[in-house]
Amino acid sequence: MIWGIFVLLTLVAIGIVLYPLLLSKSNTLTRGDAVPAILADQMREIQRDMDRGLISEQEAQAARLEIKKRILATTRNSEEKAGSSRNGGRVTLVVAAVLAPVIAAGYYLTMGSPEVPSMAFAARAEERAQTDEVTALAIQLRERLVSDPTGGPSEGWMLLGQTYQRMGRTVDAVEAFEVVAKREDATSATFSMLAEAVAVANDGVVIPRAKLAIDRALELDPSNPAATYFESLYHLQKEETRKAYDLLVSRLNQEKTFVPWMETYVLQINRIAAAADLPVVNLPSGPTSPPGPSAADVATASEMNDADRAEFIRSMVSRLAERLEDEPDDLDGWMRLANAYTVLEEPDRAVEAYRKAEALLEQQPASDPRRAAVRAALERLGG
């Protein structure tokens, strides 16, 4: 449809440029015709003024003489030019008619965004309703977590933090992540998410508080890609470009196959490379595994800034669920999903997820603390 309209407009433009070809040759007004007409008109004005007694006979005579002189001069001038009118140059016109749309299309194809739809405010009621829903869910989740005498499960706080992050409420996100960061069960991901939230809340600057979180994250898991990303950003902001670059490249090279966060890495590496005249890298090809909510994935999302308010908690949970369909052996994944369902007050699904985790835990040593956690949770849910 949009391309049809573009074609139509282009045809109109071509028609406009070619239009003079349709005109008859004779109707060109020359100076020799136009100027005497005006001067003759002025002559008549003088006559009328004299008739009305506005000017005297002598004044009228003088004025007439002057205008006559002008008429003579004009006729002389136009005779010099007479006969020079040509009607050739049609080819040039056709060339222009071709060139004009090429210029317009050339510009538009580089600068236009034909793929972006229009969205009138009135047509976006559903989106607004969804956003309201997320806000309501976040409030609900927070209330439950705060009122929980045990301080609320860490997974719940993490979920809340991520939700806030996506809503653009970065300060609240930092608060939520920090609850978990102070706990024993804080993982490397907890700290990298905290680091990210702190940085985003400070206009993307890795302030010392964020740097502390990065260090903790790397301490717990030196291979955490999100933590490495922000570590690199920290060095970049200290103008240690080379170090920032090397950090990303060496982490990228550790991976054998494609993982979603690589896209963000490659983008950032090449951005640094372009500014500092360093070699660019290519995205390692490989099977595109379904994207899961990895920390770096979230980092990408928040890099896009307010670009993804439309995505939230429920879609995150369902993404996790989808991923687990394909990777049913991810014990921690099932635990997180079960927790999320609990928080969302969907006990049936929570029980189902805990059962999956329980089955996987069979293979773990009996001393694994997660066994007890799952048992306790199932009891609470009455499953």
Add this chain to the structure above:
Amino acid sequence: MVPEIGHFALALALALALVQSVLPIAGASRGNAVWMKSAQATAIGQVLFVAIAFAALMQAFIVSDFTVRNVVENSHSLKPMLYKVAGTWGSHEGSLLLWILILAVFGAGVAWFGSNIPAETKARTLSVQAWISVGFLSFLLLTSNPFERVFPPPLDGNDLNPLLQDMGLAMHPPLLYFGYVGFSIVFSFAVAALLEGRVDPAWARWVRPWTLAAWVSLTAGIALGSWWAYYELGWGGWWFWDPVENVSFMPWLLGTALLHSAIVTEKRDAFKSWTILLAILTFSLSLLGTFIVRSGLLTSVHAFAVDPERGVYILGLLAVSIGGSLALYAWRAPEMEPGGLFRPISREAGLLVNNLILAAATGTVLFGTLYPLILEAITGDKISVGPPFFNAAFIPMMLALVVFMGLGPFLSWKRADIAGLLDRIRFVVVLAFIAALAAWYLLNGGPIMAYLAILGAAWLLFATLREWALRIRLFEVPLAESARRARNLPRASHGMTLAHAGVAVLMMGMIGSTGWKSEEIVFAAPGTEVTIAGFDITFEGATQVQGPNYIADRGTLVVRRDGELVTTLFPERRYYPVAESQTTESAIRSTLAGDLYTSIATPASDQVNNAGAWTLRILYEPLVNLIWIGSILLVIGGCLSLSDRRLRVGAPRRAKQPASDAVPAE
């Protein structure tokens, strides 16, 4: 989809402008009729495509399509519909698009209506107009794309400055731009004439309707802007010598000079070089104004766009167009044949003096506007050149101008009869002095300058009326005969009378509202009484009211005169939560005699002694409405003149009805 159509249409407009900037002018110099004719179609095509783009942007504003960045930044779903529409030209990008649309409208106007203009002149003119289009379209597309998209879109927009949510302001930019940009076509005519190497009375007649059209809308635009400032800003002033006002005033002053100089070129084949120079300079000042406002060089209410990169681009455009046209002028103007001769006392000489004064006044305003900017650029010192400078330098010049304005129409072309002239104006001079002395006696006080101004205004008004009376021989012949004569006068002549009288009326408004203004600023607790200019005003307190998108503190002021209730005024202080800003809504009792102007500011609750007190500002401005009435007379005068048969564009060239034609004077 719609914004993309707009974007693509703009690209096509640029492509057409490129064709139009090359082919017709090449055709004119090579005598190729087909190439010359292509200008007409491309000029009309340009206006079509730019209008599509403008409509697309407006549609995005109307439906609040927040996938368009410009809409996000300058609109909000809760804004009243009228201001959503006005938001189209409220932003930097949108206002430039409007600028370009008007540029295209004037180009298309010449293409459509200019059937009496020879093909060569028209082709050259339209090519030059297309050069300007190319410059501004590329500026828009490359640095300030109004159709930049955001996806996914944010849920709502960031609103528009509530100060700008005003009917006067909504209409202000379009009218101002119409005038500003309208002078572009006059510029194009001038450059074309220089390229052609010929300026003659015929040329002047082709240009005059366009000059008049631009001048009328610029006059209306400036008056409307002043009216807006008076009602909306809450300061009770109608002109602040703010740089943004100045940049619109300068083209007006020079445009006025141009209007008069073109008459001399048309009637007497003189002032040719001067008319061309004025045409170039008038539009150059319009460009300068666009640059100053759009580059964010200033920080004032109007300057919303702050972006140095754009400034550099406009500066480049400015250097090329002004520098190029002036260089062309320096090269070609000396070759022009000198025109008709005239004596020191003649209509030509009168118009020359008028031109010189207007040019000097423009220079004064230009200096006052640019000096602080230049000083800041060189030394880093920030100074502001304000009303004291302009009042001291500008007003005496205007008084001198008024003397010649009254005198001019009495003078005849070539050589005037001094004895007859003195005879005709003697009565007027005496009358003007009587008026000034009467004012002195009645008003008893006020600045001496004001009495000089009263003298000037009275002189201008009486001289204008006297000249009109002479023409129709009022009281010399029977009234019916005078009426017949009045009907027979060309409309341009009536236009001049109205416009000159309008200036006199305007002056009276200015004198009254500045020389005899009374002002009171009080901390008022409920029950406080203020007396000003014979009015007793009681402040009955303030309440909070809820508007559609604001919360307001509304004061109640009961106005009495000699114990009798005159009116009740409700000034407001509004707070717009989305935009987090405040505006003052003054309440005014408006009569021809003067305006009682009241405004209220936030309560002074933090001050210990004034708890519960409000700051009230009460002004009485005598005759202030005469300013708008005078402006309206100017506009009507201009329109009348424009409707004169001889100037009506596209009118048949060979007149068949002698009764409705002209005297060589307006």
